[in-house]
Amino acid sequence: MKLAKTFLHACLLLAATVPSTSGNPGQPFSKYPGLDLQFKVLKLPHFPQSLEEEGYLEGQVRVALDIDYAGELRDWLVLESSHPAFTQSLERVIEDWRFTAPYLNGENKSIVTELGIQFRSEGNVVSMTSVASALNRRFNDLTGYGSRYSGLSSIKDLDTPPYPISQEPPSVPEELIEKYDGSRAVFTFYVDEAGQVRIPVLSQTDGDPDVLMLLAAQDAIAQWRFEPPTQNRKPVKIQLSQTFVFKK
Structure with missing residues (x-):
């Protein structure tokens, strides 16, 4: 597998900071409208070949990230996925990602945020965005491909x-x-x-x-x-x- 050494800058919409016992523990809970966070993607998730063969042209995954004040990815959880194969593609590479220490107003911050990952079969394109929105299943629904969407249950x-x-x-x-x-x-x-x-x-x-x-x-x-x-x-x-x- 070809390694893609890519630096991404994402203006992430933060749900809230996570409590931390260091990195200025006295004020760890403020909410922020955004934060400039840099991370290094050593391996990009690939569009699953099995889905290309089935006729899928696109897919999406939304993942929650828990990043501590030193930039360590403490936990992550897939919240939505348009197909299990897209989830598996992300699972194979996400542990290799490296994050800078979240930094705002002169202080390191522990954060929880969400990241959207868009897969497209044309050219095996993968893009990432911080915009957290419901997954678009319209294409597969209209073309008759079986929906394998999974997300949080009510x-x-x-x-x-x-x-x-x-x-x-x-x-x-x-x-x-x-x-x-x-x-x-x-x-x-x-x-x-x-x-x-x-x-x-x-x-x-x-x-x-x-x-x-x-x-x-x-x-x-x-x-x-x-x-x-x-x-x-x-x-x-x-x-x-x-x-x-x-x-x-």
Whole structure:
């Protein structure tokens, strides 16, 4: 496979920064309208030959990225894909990507963001964009090719409601709870097909809770486990949110 050494500059729309115990841990939660992030793609995903033979001309994958303040890709999760073969093409190369340390206003930041990857069979073209939008399945639908789209499932479409099998509360010192009594934090996170919590991130606060309280909450969520979610008896991924109210 030919190695494509490509530097890409993407103005990424950030969902939120991720708590970090270093890299200025005192202010890790601000939301930003955009961030200039550079990353090196050593291997580009290829358009699957099997799909070319079936007549597919294009495809898309949307992936969530968790990048720490030093530029390490801590976790990633495919949120949408127009065909499993496109997902597999990305899976084979993404661990080889290298990111610069996210940097804004003189500080390194841990971030969670999304990246869209567009596949085109003509010339085996692969392009990347930070615009997070629903996948376009119109072409395959109109031409009659079988849709193999996969994405996040809605809670209302699950066979059973999400059921936690391990859900320990965060361990927060009493003195912090007394000082920030009544403060609130909301986290969003994904649950994958195995019931594992993936990429928990702070989405909202009220009452200015201390950063150590937020770190404790995020660490607790990362350890939670759920019964594997299913839709029509097939494993699926979902997105959930959890609100913590810190009261003495």
